[in-house]
Amino acid sequence: MLTALVDYNSGNLHSAHKAFERMARERGAGTIVVTSEPDVVAKADRIVLPGDGAFPACKNHLFTYSGLFEAIEEAVVQKGRPFMGICIGMQMMASWGREYEDTTGFDWIPGEVVKITPSDPALKVPHMGWNDLVVDHPHPVLDGVDSGDHAYFVHSYHFKVTNPVHRLAHVDYAGDITAIVGRDNMIGCQFHPEKSQRAGLRIVSNFLGWVP
Amino acid sequence: MLKTRIIPCLDVADGRVVKGVNFVDLIDAGDPVESARAYDLAGADELCFLDIHATHENRGTMYDLATRTAEQCFMPLTIGGGVRTPDDVRDLLLAGADKVSFNSAAVADPDVIARSADRFGSQCIVCAIDAKTTEWDEDGTPVKWTIFTHGGRKAALDAEGNPIDAVEFAKLIERKGAGEILLTSMDRDGTRAGFNLAMTRTIADAVNIPVIASGGVGTLDHLVEGVTEGHASAVLAASIFHFGDYTIQEAKEYMAAKGIPMRLN
Numbered sequence: 108m109l110t111a112l113v114d115y116n117s118g119n120l121h122s123a124h125k126a127f128e129r130m131a132r133e134r135g136a137g138t139i140v141v142t143s144e145p146d147v148v149a150k151a152d153r154i155v156l157p158g159d160g161a162f163p164a165c166k167n168h169l170f171t172y173s174g175l176f177e178a179i180e181e182a183v184v185q186k187g188r189p190f191m192g193i194c195i196g197m198q199m200m201a202s203w204g205r206e207y208e209d210t211t212g213f214d215w216i217p218g219e220v221v222k223i224t225p226s227d228p229a230l231k232v233p234h235m236g237w238n239d240l241v242v243d244h245p246h247p248v249l250d251g252v253d254s255g256d257h258a259y260f261v262h263s264y265h266f267k268v269t270n271p272v273h274r275l276a277h278v279d280y281a282g283d284i285t286a287i288v289g290r291d292n293m294i295g296c297q298f299h300p301e302k303s304q305r306a307g308l309r310i311v312s313n314f315l316g317w318v319p
Numbered sequence: 320m321l322k323t324r325i326i327p328c329l330d331v332a333d334g335r336v337v338k339g340v341n342f343v344d345l346i347d348a349g350d351p352v353e354s355a356r357a358y359d360l361a362g363a364d365e366l367c368f369l370d371i372h373a374t375h376e377n378r379g380t381m382y383d384l385a386t387r388t389a390e391q392c393f394m395p396l397t398i399g400g401g402v403r404t405p406d407d408v409r410d411l412l413l414a415g416a417d418k419v420s421f422n423s424a425a426v427a428d429p430d431v432i433a434r435s436a437d438r439f440g441s442q443c444i445v446c447a448i449d450a451k452t453t454e455w456d457e458d459g460t461p462v463k464w465t466i467f468t469h470g471g472r473k474a475a476l477d478a479e480g481n482p483i484d485a486v487e488f489a490k491l492i493e494r495k496g497a498g499e500i501l502l503t504s505m506d507r508d509g510t511r512a513g514f515n516l517a518m519t520r521t522i523a524d525a526v527n528i529p530v531i532a533s534g535g536v537g538t539l540d541h542l543v544e545g546v547t548e549g550h551a552s553a554v555l556a557a558s559i560f561h562f563g564d565y566t567i568q569e570a571k572e573y574m575a576a577k578g579i580p581m582r583l584n
Contacts, residue, residue: 119412122389160440237322237582259441
């Protein structure tokens with residue numbers, strides 16, 4: 108089994124790579140490959156799309172790799188292969204990003220990515236640090252992860268889903284912040300599972316064994 | 320609810336921890352990766368490596384440390400010391416750091432923060448500010464803080480040769496795109512007398528990005544004050560953890576008992 112961690116020159120893949128590699132080894136879930144090649148993505152059994160930085164910049168980076176997004180979309184949307192987006196990789200699953208400028212997302216999960224505006228103005232943006240998850244809808248990738256478990260966040264924008272059924276978990280930051288989205292064979296984490304110690308590694312491991 | 324972070328900081332020189340790390344189960348207390356692993360298991364919320372020599376020849380050692388740490392610790396790692404350019408940021412991020420901290424290079428040229436944040440995102444750009452109180456009002460209340468370099472011995476000067484006000488500088492680097500400020504009080508660092516609370520509060524209230532309080536922690540109450548009176552989002556400490564005065568868990572439980580939201584599981 109092959110899991111492709113898509114490298115499109117957006118952020119630090121090292122720790123994500125190491126976290127996926129370790130969990131793949133622990134559960135005998137095959138090989139993790141870091142790749143920018145559409146051919147490799149096309150034959151991968153699972154796809155992980157990370158991303159750090161601004162939404163428009165990430166999307167631009169992704170589309171500078173000829174055929175890469177098309178390969179991801181065919182594998183995920185047409186062939187139903189399990190997909191995980193992390194941070195901006197998750198945000199790009201939305202219809203729209205509103206960071207700096209209006210940017211279209213993949214439109215896989217209806218909704219838009221908007222600036223975090225806590226109702227308490229004393230709260231800082233970016234939302235940075237450990238926050239406790241509130242699970243909205245149970246999901247196989249969240250097996251063993253419960254409300255109250257902590258995950259590590261660092262972001263200034265978040266994904267407001269149109270249909271609440273697509274929000275699998277949230278956190279409280281003087282208002283709800285979307286933590287996990289999902290539908291069909293797709294899941295996305297706003298936080299960094301590769302930086303979230305126990306709960307994060309559990310989510311990585313569950314994803315590697317997930318049969319949607 | 321977002322939790323207050325406790326960040327142990329390891330001073331590293333030539334690939335070795337400089338101040339002692341006093342954990343019973345360490346095979347090699349001088350190996351930063353061993354110490355990082357111990358802090359990971361102990362429940363630290365983030366880790367910080369500070370390369371205190373940061374000579375060009377030593378960079379390879381730091382990259383190797385970042386790589387080895389990221390292979391074993393699945394928690395955020397900040398690296399600072401000798402970071403000068405966006406390419407330095409890139410090299411450290413690729414090696415395995417999650418955040419990179421600028422210090423004197425940002426004082427000399429605040430635009431380096433903007434160039435780095437534009438390229439890699441604000442989330443990974445920390446700006447360290449070393450400052451101390453330089454003016455008090457007639458009641459003895461501190462009212463002005465100035466940036467110092469060279470371990471607190473030398474006042475940093477702007478292009479016109481004037482001292483740099485720490486509050487104005489913090490606001491400037493926020494505008495430039497820094498994601499976080501690591502604020503060290505040079506008049507408290509190493510004293511164990513507690514944070515410079517007036518400075519921490521003034522700067523934390525003046526910016527909308529998180530401020531990490533640093534410099535002067537000697538007791539668990541100091542950590543509490545950094546948050547309740549200093550308004551810091553995170554507290555950084557070295558000695559009280561490295562020398563085994565307190566464990567991370569003791570510190571977290573103490574702060575939680577004082578009403579500060581902490582990550583205890």
